[in-house]
Amino acid sequence: MGELVGNLLVAQSGGPTAVINASVAGVVQEAGKHGCIEEIYAGLNGILGILNEELIDLNDEKARAIEGLKYTPGPAFGTCRYKINFAKNPELAAKDMDRLFQVFEAHSIRYFFYAGGNDSQDTSNRIHAEAVKRNYEIRVIGVPKTIDNDLPHTDHCPGYGSAIKYCATTVMEIGLDVGGMATDDGSCCIVEVMGRSAGWIAAGAVLAKRNPQDAPHIILMPEIAFNEEAFLAKVKETVALNKFCIVVVGEGLKNAQGEELGADKSRVDSFGHAVLSGAADRLAELVQGKLNTKTRTVKLGYAQRAAAHFASLTDAQEAAQCGEAAVKAAIDGRSGFMVKLVRTSSSPYKVTTGLQDLNDIANVENFIPRDWISEDGFLPNEKFVEYARPLIEGEVRPPTEGGLPKYVILEKSKVEKILSPRS
Amino acid sequence: MGELVGNLLVAQSGGPTAVINASVAGVVQEAGKHGCIEEIYAGLNGILGILNEELIDLNDEKARAIEGLKYTPGPAFGTCRYKINFAKNPELAAKDMDRLFQVFEAHSIRYFFYAGGNDSQDTSNRIHAEAVKRNYEIRVIGVPKTIDNDLPHTDHCPGYGSAIKYCATTVMEIGLDVGGMATDDGSCCIVEVMGRSAGWIAAGAVLAKRNPQDAPHIILMPEIAFNEEAFLAKVKETVALNKFCIVVVGEGLKNAQGEELGADKSRVDSFGHAVLSGAADRLAELVQGKLNTKTRTVKLGYAQRAAAHFASLTDAQEAAQCGEAAVKAAIDGRSGFMVKLVRTSSSPYKVTTGLQDLNDIANVENFIPRDWISEDGFLPNEKFVEYARPLIEGEVRPPTEGGLPKYVILEKSKVEKILSPRS
Numbered sequence: 097m098g099e100l101v102g103n104l105l106v107a108q109s110g111g112p113t114a115v116i117n118a119s120v121a122g123v124v125q126e127a128g129k130h131g132c133i134e135e136i137y138a139g140l141n142g143i144l145g146i147l148n149e150e151l152i153d154l155n156d157e158k159a160r161a162i163e164g165l166k167y168t169p170g171p172a173f174g175t176c177r178y179k180i181n182f183a184k185n186p187e188l189a190a191k192d193m194d195r196l197f198q199v200f201e202a203h204s205i206r207y208f209f210y211a212g213g214n215d216s217q218d219t220s221n222r223i224h225a226e227a228v229k230r231n232y233e234i235r236v237i238g239v240p241k242t243i244d245n246d247l248p249h250t251d252h253c254p255g256y257g258s259a260i261k262y263c264a265t266t267v268m269e270i271g272l273d274v275g276g277m278a279t280d281d282g283s284c285c286i287v288e289v290m291g292r293s294a295g296w297i298a299a300g301a302v303l304a305k306r307n308p309q310d311a312p313h314i315i316l317m318p319e320i321a322f323n324e325e326a327f328l329a330k331v332k333e334t335v336a337l338n339k340f341c342i343v344v345v346g347e348g349l350k351n352a353q354g355e356e357l358g359a360d361k362s363r364v365d366s367f368g369h370a371v372l373s374g375a376a377d378r379l380a381e382l383v384q385g386k387l388n389t390k391t392r393t394v395k396l397g398y399a400q401r402a403a404a405h406f407a408s409l410t411d412a413q414e415a416a417q418c419g420e421a422a423v424k425a426a427i428d429g430r431s432g433f434m435v436k437l438v439r440t441s442s443s444p445y446k447v448t449t450g451l452q453d454l455n456d457i458a459n460v461e462n463f464i465p466r467d468w469i470s471e472d473g474f475l476p477n478e479k480f481v482e483y484a485r486p487l488i489e490g491e492v493r494p495p496t497e498g499g500l501p502k503y504v505i506l507e508k509s510k511v512e513k514i515l516s517p518r519s
Numbered sequence: 520m521g522e523l524v525g526n527l528l529v530a531q532s533g534g535p536t537a538v539i540n541a542s543v544a545g546v547v548q549e550a551g552k553h554g555c556i557e558e559i560y561a562g563l564n565g566i567l568g569i570l571n572e573e574l575i576d577l578n579d580e581k582a583r584a585i586e587g588l589k590y591t592p593g594p595a596f597g598t599c600r601y602k603i604n605f606a607k608n609p610e611l612a613a614k615d616m617d618r619l620f621q622v623f624e625a626h627s628i629r630y631f632f633y634a635g636g637n638d639s640q641d642t643s644n645r646i647h648a649e650a651v652k653r654n655y656e657i658r659v660i661g662v663p664k665t666i667d668n669d670l671p672h673t674d675h676c677p678g679y680g681s682a683i684k685y686c687a688t689t690v691m692e693i694g695l696d697v698g699g700m701a702t703d704d705g706s707c708c709i710v711e712v713m714g715r716s717a718g719w720i721a722a723g724a725v726l727a728k729r730n731p732q733d734a735p736h737i738i739l740m741p742e743i744a745f746n747e748e749a750f751l752a753k754v755k756e757t758v759a760l761n762k763f764c765i766v767v768v769g770e771g772l773k774n775a776q777g778e779e780l781g782a783d784k785s786r787v788d789s790f791g792h793a794v795l796s797g798a799a800d801r802l803a804e805l806v807q808g809k810l811n812t813k814t815r816t817v818k819l820g821y822a823q824r825a826a827a828h829f830a831s832l833t834d835a836q837e838a839a840q841c842g843e844a845a846v847k848a849a850i851d852g853r854s855g856f857m858v859k860l861v862r863t864s865s866s867p868y869k870v871t872t873g874l875q876d877l878n879d880i881a882n883v884e885n886f887i888p889r890d891w892i893s894e895d896g897f898l899p900n901e902k903f904v905e906y907a908r909p910l911i912e913g914e915v916r917p918p919t920e921g922g923l924p925k926y927v928i929l930e931k932s933k934v935e936k937i938l939s940p941r942s
Contacts, residue, residue, distance in 0.1 A: 112696050168695070169695050170699040174701070176700070176702055178702075261922055266826070268924065269593070269827060269924075270821045272535075272591070272825060273824060273825040275593065276596075276598060277535065277594065277598050277600075278597070285820070285821060392820055394820035394821060395817060395818040395820075396819075398815065402696040403689070403692055405688050408922060498908060498911070499831060499912045500691060500727065
């Protein structure tokens with residue numbers, strides 16, 4: 097495999113994480129070491145911007161700004177939920193693919209890195225396959241990124257550690273607040289976190305629990321069918337014991353019939369997924385109504401995937417490492433792979449990177465193993481804790497200005513367009 | 520005024536803050552300097568625990584633990600919402616008062632400090648008046664504490680700075696997340712924060728705004744009557760300009776008829792206040808329904824008053840200072856006052872403590888002045904920013920263990936009961 101000379105394009109996709117930019121920093125810093133990589137571009141708003149030939153010249157950014165990406169949340173170059181969807185609209189998808197390769201060709205893109213979750217890995221896989229078909233020499237490597245932690249074959253996903261560090265911290269703090277106010281009347285607080293089908297984020301809140309009486313007392317994961325009677329009995333028992341009960345619920349919680357508690361079927365996103373809202377509100381109605389226990393809700397929403405002010409240093413470092421590994425793999429001549437994290441030792445925790453064929457990744461979801469959850473289904477067990485604990489170690493401490501984090505603002509100087517506008 | 524020898528009792532009341540325990544640390548550390556103060560007790564769960572003669576011996580706590588209270592959120596000794604309510608139930612109130620003074624007498628309590636908001640300052644005031652009436656020598660000083668920042672006569676309230684530091688940080692991070700995902704479709708995120716009648720917390724989120732296009736774009740404060748038409752026009756304009764719009768709303772937002780957007784009139788708390796929920800959800804329905812703009816909500820709830828992991832150092836220091844000032848005032852022979860913060864200079868920011876007669880405080884609410892809010896009512900202006908900015912300066916950095924804050928756990932050794940149980 098000879099040296100491939102050309103330009104690099106990196107883009108971000110899907111829901112951001114607190115460390116999504118750390119992966120880009122890893123890509124850029126590693127790319128700088130390889131002479132065969134000439135220009136370094138980022139696509140604006142993922143694949144969507146690339147189709148519109150909206151490219152950013154990363155060599156115009158200050159080195160300090162690139163380094164600052166390691167603690168800056170939100171997608172620095174924008175993401176999209178746009179998907180080249182052959183199943184839904186093969187005609188448009190074929191047209192998009194043509195356009196994409198026109199952009200690649202016009203800008204001599206020979207290295208393409210796409211940071212994202214399941215859907216984005218599928219996009220990378222299709223681009224790789226298309227390049228092979230077209231005999232267009234390009235190296236396509238997927239970079240894992242999702243707070244949902246549901247990508248298969250990787251030990252865990254960059255973004256997940258920071259999300260659960262924030263959620264566990266928040267649940268610990270809410271526990272101190274609610275527990276301190278608890279009198280004989282009893283009270284309940286239900287914290288809703290993200291997770292459409294996998295309960296990884298909800299489960300992560302268990303790390304807040306240092307003693308049996310500590311919050312969280314109940315974690316409802318979408319993997320376990322919701323049983324109203326058992327849930328209410330558990331809340332009642334917990335309130336009787338502690339005078340308060342902190343419940344964490346993954347937004348996608350389902351009953352035995354597979355119906356989501358919080359689904360509002362009238363709203364769907366651009367991928368056709370039902371927009372979920374209100375699992376916590378539904379549960380609060382139940383507890384308040386059936387147990388007559390004062391109940392409040394917290395819905396962390398977007399905050400949980402952007403909380404870089406208390407991100408996991410382990411997570412941020414691994415995210416950067418995945419970006420570096422992607423470039424190294426491409427330089428080595430690999431294409432059509434996703435970088436994965438491989439845990440080589442649990443105690444002490446050691447991780448290295450590996451590669452997995454994108455065919456094994458796309459659209460496969462990874463769930464919490466049943467034997468990582470207590471028998472009654474209300475808390476993850478020691479196996480989960482052993483898995484998750486190292487992922488939140490260490491603090492990213494972004495610089496502050498005027499008492500608030502000083503996140504990086506990029507120049508984003510645009511690469512001159514060559515093509516005529518996308519029709 | 521001669522030296523008053525006896526024991527000290529400190530208690531916490533109402534909704535906690537991230538720095539509520541810093542005030543107790545201030546009380547305890549200052550009390551340790553004065554020989555006339557013998558035992559140092561805390562009441563468990565505020566006035567409610569005192570009525571039940573549940574006292575904690577603070578001299579049994581390690582000095583390190585007392586110092587650790589300065590970064591530990593939640594009420595370390597518990598709070599309550601119980602009120603000695605002469606208006607509602609004069610008979611019970613009179614009985615409670617008798618019991619309270621029995622407890623004071625039985626334990627030689629000569630110094631009483633109560634950290635709380637409006638309701639709690641009222642309680643302190645009644646206890647002071649009762650002591651005068653009974654000719655029982657005790658010095659009662661209120662310590663200000665509320666994230667709501669609605670106590671009058673004090674420049675601001677301990678707890679507020681940390682609440683808005685957290686809310687502004689969160690809104691900044693959400694802005695980076697949502698802004699980074701914004702494509703031509705446009706999107707909106709509505710963040711609901713606390714504040715039943717005053718919009719101080721909502722207003723504080725404006726500190727996240729460093730440039731005109733930054734989040735938050737709209738802040739809805741309960742002080743300004745909600746105008747649906749103007750609001751929707753503003754969201755539409757903002758989305759057209761930025762492709763996204765971040766709205767912050769105080770939970771108690773009202774329309775021109777004074778009706779709360781989020782009130783569920785079927786639920787009231789033990790003070791008879793309507794339980795508010797869903798201002799953000801109501802607004803999201805509006806934006807989604809009338810503008811057809813994708814809208815998500817975040818409800819920070821209890822998290823915003825407990826987020827010690829990123830508390831304001833200025834706030835924590837001032838909270839401790841208020842506790843110290845309370846003891847100094849009592850030693851000086853004062854009773855029936857609340858400690859207040861007095862801003863002696865704006866640039867550089869300088870604050871000292873003063874005293875205000877509790878008669879001037881109880882049940883008076885302090886609102887954002889109208890001329891601190893923009894003409895259209897959608898954002899606080901420079902006057903507010905000048906006021907609020909210094910309050911979030913500096914970071915409390917609690918120690919961490921295993922990637923999570925290591926908050927203090929107290930011994931809480933109970934003082935032996937002397938009285939027969941409360942009937």
